[in-house]
Amino acid sequence: xxxxxxxxxxxxxxxxxxxxxxxxxxxxxxxxxxxxxxxxxxxxxxxxxxxxxxxxxxxxxxxxxxxxxxxxxxxxxxxxxxxxxxxxxxxxxxxxxxxxxxxxxxxxxxxxxxxxxxxxxxxxxxxxxxxxxxxxxxxxxxxxxxxxxxxxxxxxxxxxxxxxxxxxxxxxxxxxxxxxxxxxxxxxx
Numbered sequence: 001x002x003x004x005x006x007x008x009x010x011x012x013x014x015x016x017x018x019x020x021x022x023x024x025x026x027x028x029x030x031x032x033x034x035x036x037x038x039x040x041x042x043x044x045x046x047x048x049x050x051x052x053x054x055x056x057x058x059x060x061x062x063x064x065x066x067x068x069x070x071x072x073x074x075x076x077x078x079x080x081x082x083x084x085x086x087x088x089x090x091x092x093x094x095x096x097x098x099x100x101x102x103x104x105x106x107x108x109x110x111x112x113x114x115x116x117x118x119x120x121x122x123x124x125x126x127x128x129x130x131x132x133x134x135x136x137x138x139x140x141x142x143x144x145x146x147x148x149x150x151x152x153x154x155x156x157x158x159x160x161x162x163x164x165x166x167x168x169x170x171x172x173x174x175x176x177x178x179x180x181x182x183x184x185x186x187x188x189x
Contacts, residue, residue: 002038003087009116011043011084011091018065019058021049023110024122025094025102025131030147032113033125034156042079042090046107052078052093059093075100102131103170126162133181134171141185148186160189 008028024032026044052059059078063070068082073092077100080091094100106127112119123131129147132140150156167178182189 002040003084003089005037005039005116007084007087007089008039008043009118011082011089012115012120013118014066014084015045015062015091018062019049020045020047020062020093022047022093022121023107024120025128026092027143029122029125029128032115032120032122034150042092044092044094046094046102048107052095053097105170106131106166124162125156126159127166129158129182129187130163130166130170130178133178133185134174136177136181141181144182144185144187151187158187160187163187163189 022045024044025046027041028039028043031039050058053076060070063078063080066080066082068080068091071079071081073079073094075094075098077095077097078093080093082089082091094102096102102123106123109127110121110123113122129144132144132147147156151158163182164179167175171178179189
């Protein structure tokens with residue numbers, strides 16, 4: 001079951017009011033860049049003003065303020081299961097812990113994207129693609145194939161030089177592997 005831009009907007013405003021500052025890092029990035037009206041997946045936020053993994057009491061108080069249930073995601077960091085405007089929405093609060101690593105330069109270079117009447121910070125679509133290719137899980141590779149199809153149809157424009165530069169600068173030891181995954185997915189890098 002999906003949710004609208006307004007639900008996403010309201011959820012992000014309420015998160016900020018509850019003291020959460022961060023950058024959108026997951027599939028919501030793609031949906032925002034494509035200006036899609038209906039969202040489906042959870043919202044992945046890389047928290048920049050506290051540690052969601054270590055500050056359990058703070059996260060618990062945020063969940064209470066928002067009226068959300070608190071659980072954990074696959075990385076062991078907090079997930080908020082919320083009901084906003086009669087729509088269920090899961091918000092995962094991430095940081096660099098366990099198997100998740102997002103370079104500081106990717107977070108620092110986050111862009112502001114318009115969402116109705118507000119601006120939200122999210123990583124670039126190019127950085128999203130690099131992170132998907134680096135993760136390399138089956139569903140990530142499938143997502144990259146979908147993105148490749150969008151590029152081929154002209155629905156999505158990418159800065160290939162930015163992708164190559166990011167891989168080279170942030171993941172030099174994995175450069176060949178990441179490039180190969182992108183090529184296998186149909187992206188011309």
